[in-house]
Amino acid sequence: MDFLAHHILSVVLFTPLVGALLLLFVPRERDAVHRIVGNLFGALGFLVSLPLLRWFKPGWGGFQFEETADWIPSIGAKYHLGIDGISLLLVMLTTFLGMIAILSSWSAIKLRQKEYYILLLLLQVGMIGVFVSLDFFLFYVFWEVMLVPMYFLIGVWGSDRRLYAAIKFFLYTLAGSVVMLLAILALYFYAPVEPGATRTFDIPTLLAAAQTFTDPLKVWLFWGFFFAFAIKVPMFPFHTWLPDAHTEAPTAGSVILAGVLLKMGTYGFIRFSLPLLPADTAMRAKIIHIVIFLSLVGIIYGAIVCLMQKDMKRLIAYSSVSHLGFCTLGIFALNPNGLAGSVLQQINHGISTGALFLIVGVLYERRHTRLISEFGGLATPMPNFAAIYLIVSLSSLGMPLLNGFIGEFTILQGAFQVSKAWAAWGSLGVVLGAAYLLWLYQRVMFGPVTQFANEELPDLNLREYATLVPLVILAFWIGIYPKPFFALIDKPVQEIVHRVNPDFYKAEHANLAAPELQASRVQVK
Amino acid sequence: MDAIRSYLQGDGAVILPEMELVLFGLGILLIDFWIEERDKYLNAVLALAGTLFSGGTLWMLRGRVAASGGVLVGFHESAVVDGFVLFFGALFLASTALVILLSVKFMQIEKEQEGEYYALLLFACVGMMLMASGVDLIVMFLGLETMALSFYVLTGFLRREKRSNEAALKYVLLGAFSSGILAYGFSLLYGLSASTNIGAIGAALGQRNQLVQAILRSQQPGEAGEQMRQLLAARLPVALNFDPFTLQILPMLAFVLVLVGLLFKVAAVPFHQWAPDVYEGAPTPVSAYISIASKTASFALLLRLLLLVFASSQPTWIYLIAGIAIASLTWGNLAALTQTNIKRLLAYSSISHVGYILLGLVGGNETGLIGIAYYLFAYVFMTAGAFAVVIVLRQKGLIGEELEDLNGLYQRSPASAVLLLIFMLSLAGIPPTAGFMGKYFIxxxxxxxxxxxxxxxxxxxxxxxxxxxFRIVAHAWLKQPGEAPQPLMTSAQAIALGVAVFVSLAAGLYPEPFYKLAKYAFGQ
Known part of the structure; x- marks a missing residue:
């Protein structure tokens, strides 16, 4: 128990790896064993991450559960792990969605099952690694290494254009991350060290050192990191890999791509890009305006493109562009509401869009098509499915009492505090979101059953309930009582705003004279 | 006996590893007469023993080198053994051993099992080790030619195959041409300094450079120029009549000639045209050998020359090197995109690797040099691995060099497919592999x-x-297998692949010891 307490992050990180290694030794023909072991380790990965929630102290600042060990002492790279509230939520999301994604593959994947489960588990390791690394070298290794299993998941188990989508995904993300490598090296090199001492890749140290850099250097570094994250998120106009990858990937791949992978980009923005913003107001305003502009374009463009799609999966893929636009909008509003809302919205998007992809997967398994025109009137043969799908749609479009509302509302509130125009354009995205999601729902579920093949479709089975119901419960939980989630985020968000935008708190103190304003702000949480 | 012993204490020690290889090579030529067709593998065993022996000697020399202050000098300062030689020598021996392991079955299928093949492999290795250890233009040139001549023969070793003959002819013509250019450069260097010792040449060129700087300054108007003029008039009155530009023409010409000669050997753009054809035509193990060992050896020579002889003009030549590096990266990478023959593809990819390694010279600081050593180290093992997979594919009745031949490799031989993936990741520079660490330092x-x-x-x-x-990976992993037979791996191939994959992964996952090794090469 003591060992577990001190090395909990390593345990969470490497549990899926153990599973993958175990699977390596199971003979190829034993498909059932592969399925069971894969699921077992998916669930185990989630179970071992649960103590994190219990042992985490939301009130403490900084990083918790830190672990350090030497790795490459000559260049100052360490095995250094640690999490704060933001990474805690993202790690939980990863292990949770990982478990569900693995479960969802039970009957969908019939080909080369051994490799499938090995790759899914390896992918988990890479993603968790990105969120828990506190050493740039380690971070970069995880960031890159996770591309390989995803490439194969799309390339082997994807649909028709899988080869194209797989390599496109790989090349796009790689292009961003190699530039980030340079930025990391520059940060490493320019950070002051005592003469004679080895340089360090330690993330907290380097980000603190970055505060002493000149503004032009910070701007260069900012853009160096920016492309990696902007492609990953993806922000308009770097999003073109996303519809292909999400559409062609198998269901579990899409769930993980949308649910977790994209969050690596927003996580990077919060953790690395914000501290690199220049102090000079004019320079900073320029950067912020570019990023916000791209976010708003992404929100609206993504939503409009959704309206035109014929393929359900492609539609949901484009909706990610729109939803992630909200997340970046919140981040670069640079105030506590925007940031906290953004983090929560990242979790929400993982839940809602993950569930939407599962729903498409359910239909695809039954009909082997994703074209909207092939469906219609499914509510008659599949009533329970219809109910769950409706809840998920509403949660994704931001209906009050469901999770999406809390996230989007807090973000828009944060944006409003900075500029009314940002909030207005953002709200337009919410309206359009309702339009495409409800229209999709109407075309697929309502009306008479248009196709003969759809008349006798079986409703959800037990395994499908097991994948969807937990997500629905979470959606309600966040929608009705988000306080425990905000409690986790509040402290790190405050720290970030303090470091990045200290003026905000000064203005806040000045506002203390008008307490009713304060009260209205706090109440929303 | 005493004479031999005292010889081995002095000059002999410096070339002991090379001597052993030569003896083993001669031994192979001798026993080849007696052994039967089915026992031909004994040639390979003997060659392998030679590399191991020589490697052991290198290991023992390590202590002597440390005891004599980091460098062991012999033959009137024409050959040395220092960290640089030990590092590169070990690398050459390792590549030779890998190539020997990969050759046995390949040459058996090709029905070309003559002992000369293995003897030539060893002789080529001797040449390479002399290239690294020579500090005298003559030794360096002899080493280079020993290596190159062995390679010309090895390339054409498949006598009955047209492609092999064509490749050998191309290689000889272009190789002889480049050697001629290099020799001309060397002769100019000798003319400039009246010495063949590269230390002395470097000093002479350095002095010349200082003189030029002094003259240039004396021609400037103002106080400082006047002072320098008076100083020159007092010390070396002739110098006032020299034209600084004319003084620099010969060293520049020598530099360009030497550089061109060596860039031919490392196959940098625009001197790379021979590489794809030679790689394609040569027996695959020889392609691997040319790709890894000959390139590494030429880089060793290039490093010694640039850093010792032309050190004084470094600020100028880095721009030239940078231009060549960019050209190699561009052309190597773009031309590789459309190749359908794996060996040609690897040839173009090796050209782009040359670009990265040259960039280490542009950086030129300690990190850059360590980066070059690390990169070459990684390059040897990951490229050997990639070629090894192609060699494994070579079966009776299947050439296995086209991308199509890889189709469905995963279903036919999962182990080779996994290995191939690791080598490709390493060549591309994705962490955590050796290739990434090499690029990292650069x-x-x-x-x-x-x-x-x-x-x-x-x-x-x-x-x-x-x-x-990843086109290669996609063919191996994502395409359906055709009619192709299941490749069978011999244990020799398995050992070679195992070593290559171990280093490719270990040098990426735990780079610390490998970093120390690379640092040792440059005298720390």
Whole structure:
């Protein structure tokens, strides 16, 4: 128990790896064993991450559960792990969605099952690694290494254009991350060290050192990191890999791509890009305006493109562009509401869009098509499915009492505090979101059953309930009582705003004279 | 007996590893007469024993080198043994051993099992080791030619195959041409300094450079120029009549000739045209050998010459090197995109690797040099591995060199497919592999020496590189297998692959000891 307490992050990180290694030794023909072991380790990965929630102290600042060990002492790279509230939520999301994604593959994947489960588990390791690394070298290794299993998941188990989508995904993300490598090296090199001492890749140290850099250097570094994250998120106009990858990937791949992978980009923005913003107001305003502009374009463009799609999966893929636009909008509003809302919205998007992809997967398994025109009137043969799908749609479009509302509302509130125009354009995205999601729902579920093949479709089975119901419960939980989630985020968000935008708190103190304003702000949480 | 012993204490020690290889090579030529067709593998065993023996000697020399202050000098300062020689010598021996292991079955299928093949492999290795250990132009040139001549013969070793003959002819013609250019450069160097010792040449060129600087300054108007004029008039009145530009023409010409000669050997753009044809035509183990060992050896020579002889003019030549590096990266990567023959593809990819290694010279600081050593080290093992997979594919009735031949390799031989993936990741520079660490040091040195734009170019070329490496992976993993038979791996091939994959992964996952090794090569 003591060992577990001190090395909990390593345990969470490497549990899926153990599973993958175990699977390596199971003979190829034993498909059932592969399925069971894969699921077992998916669930185990989630179970071992649960103590994190219990042992985490939301009130403490900084990083918790830190672990350090030497790795490459000559260049100052360490095995250094640690999490704060933001990474805690993202790690939980990863292990949770990982478990569900693995479960969802039970009957969908019939080909080369051994490799499938090995790759899914390896992918988990890479993603968790990105969120828990506190050493740039380690971070970069995880960031890159996770591309390989995803490439194969799309390339082997994807649909028709899988080869194209797989390599496109790989090349796009790689292009961003190699530039980030340079930025990391520059940060490493320019950070002051005592003469004679080895340089360090330690993330907290380097980000603190970055505060002493000149503004032009910070701007260069900012853009160096920016492309990696902007492609990953993806922000308009770097999003073109996303519809292909999400559409062609198998269901579990899409769930993980949308649910977790994209969050690596927003996580990077919060953790690395914000501290690199220049102090000079004019320079900073320029950067912020570019990023916000791209976010708003992404929100609206993504939503409009959704309206035109014929393929359900492609539609949901484009909706990610729109939803992630909200997340970046919140981040670069640079105030506590925007940031906290953004983090929560990242979790929400993982839940809602993950569930939407599962729903498409359910239909695809039954009909082997994703074209909207092939469906219609499914509510008659599949009533329970219809109910769950409706809840998920509403949660994704931001209906009050469901999770999406809390996230989007807090973000828009944060944006409003900075500029009314940002909030207005953002709200337009919410309206359009309702339009495409409800229209999709109407075309697929309502009306008479248009196709003969759809008349006798079986409703959800037990395994499908097991994948969807937990997500629905979470959606309600966040929608009705988000306080425990905000409690986790509040402290790190405050720290970030303090470091990045200290003026905000000064203005806040000045506002203390008008307490009713304060009260209205706090109440929303 | 005493004479031999005392010889081995002095000059003999410096070339002991080479001597052993020569003896083993001669031994192979002798026993080849007696052994029967089915026992021909004994040639390979003997050759392997030779590399091991020589490697052991290198290991023992380590202590002597340390005891004599880091460098062991012999033959009137024409050959040395220092960390640099030990590092590169070990690398050459390792590549030779890998190639021997990979050759046995290949040559058996080709029905060309003559002992000369293995003897030539060893002789080529001797040449390479002399290239690293020579500090005298003559020794260096002899080493280079020993290596090159062995390679010409090895390339054409498949006598009955047209492609092999064509490749050998091309290689001889272009190789002889480049050697001639190099020899001309060497002769100019001798003319400039009246010495063949590279230390002495470097000093002479350095003095010349200082003189030019002094003359240039004396021609400036103002106080400082006047002072320098008086100083020159007092010390060396002739110098006032020299034209500084004319003084620099010969050293520049010598530099360009030497550089061109060596860039031919490492196959840098625009002197790379022979590489794809030779790689394609030569027996695959020989392609691997040319790709890894000959390139590494030529780099060793290049490093010694640039860093000792031309050190004084470094600020000028880095721009030339940078231009060649960018050209190699661009052309190597773009031409590789459309290849359908794996050996040709690897040839173009090796040209782009040359670009990265040259960038380490542009950085030129300690990190850059360590980066070059690390990169070459990684390059040897990952490229050997990639070629090894192609060699494993060579079965009776299947050439296995086309991308199509890889189709469905995963279903036919999962182990080779996994190995192939690891080598491709390493060649592309995806962590945590050896190839990434090599690139890491090169990029860092570019950042440290304030060349951010070059660094940006260099990193972005990883993207097209990944595309063509993953074309190979896609054929092996994602395409359906055709009629092709299941490749069978012999234990010799398995050992070679095992070593290659171990190093490719270990040098990426735990680079610390390998970093120390690379540092040792440059005398720390």
């Amino acid at each position: 990029f860092l040195s570019l950042i440290e020496s304030h060349h951010p734009l070059l660094a940006l170019f260099a990193v972005l070329y990883i993207v097209p590189a990944l595309y063509y490496y």
